[in-house]
Amino acid sequence: MKKGIIVVDADKCVACRTCELQCAIAHSKSKKLETAICEIPLSQARVKVESVGKISVPLQCRHCEDAPCVKICPTKAMVKDAKEGIVQVKHELCTKCKWCILACPFGVIHLDQGSQAITKCDLCFERLKKDQLPACVVGCKTNALKFKSAKEISKGKKKKYLVQFKKEKN
Numbered sequence: 001m002k003k004g005i006i007v008v009d010a011d012k013c014v015a016c017r018t019c020e021l022q023c024a025i026a027h028s029k030s031k032k033l034e035t036a037i038c039e040i041p042l043s044q045a046r047v048k049v050e051s052v053g054k055i056s057v058p059l060q061c062r063h064c065e066d067a068p069c070v071k072i073c074p075t076k077a078m079v080k081d082a083k084e085g086i087v088q089v090k091h092e093l094c095t096k097c098k099w100c101i102l103a104c105p106f107g108v109i110h111l112d113q114g115s116q117a118i119t120k121c122d123l124c125f126e127r128l129k130k131d132q133l134p135a136c137v138v139g140c141k142t143n144a145l146k147f148k149s150a151k152e153i154s155k156g157k158k159k160k161y162l163v164q165f166k167k168e169k170n
Contacts, residue, residue, distance in 0.1 A: 004150070005150075005153075006136065006146070007146045007153065008145060010057045010144070012144035013057060014144075018141060019047050020045035020048065021045070021139065023135050023136045024042075026127065041112070041114025041115040046060060046108075046119055059107070060121035061108050061121035062106055064087070069104050084125075086125055088122050088125065089118050108121065124136075
């Protein structure tokens with residue numbers, strides 16, 4: 001299973017919303033666009049593109065290390081997988097109290113209007129188990145979304161720092 005998080009390059013996002021569409025399809029019953037659009041309830045995306053001025057950013061669950069939604073859930077429906085670090089919803093335990101929505105610092109947990117269930121990004125857990133990337137990452141045609149491990153992120157930050165340091169020295 002691939003382990004990592006979704007990293008966003010806001011400079012590359014053109015707000016096409018393909019990530020939203022691919023996410024909704026990946027979480028549909030049929031997993032196919034032509035039938036997913038007819039399903040009841042209609043599958044909802046767990047990623048939302050938000051825009052402020054000229055900047056657009058796809059937002060999804062950050063799977064916080066010390067997740068407030070998990071801490072506040074009175075029924076333990078919000079759980080963090082100890083091995084993979086993915087915060088998931090156990091729908092059979094959820095009472096839809098919406099405390100997790102209030103606790104989320106990123107505003108990325110929603111009540112699905114069709115099914116009346118709490119929805120949030122699960123990093124396409126089923127796809128990860130098959131060593132596939134999350135659907136939003138695969139669907140992003142501008143490569144604004146990347147799925148990276150903590151090690152890759154750290155390596156990239158070091159490289160960026162060293163390049164900047166070298167420029168400042170010259």
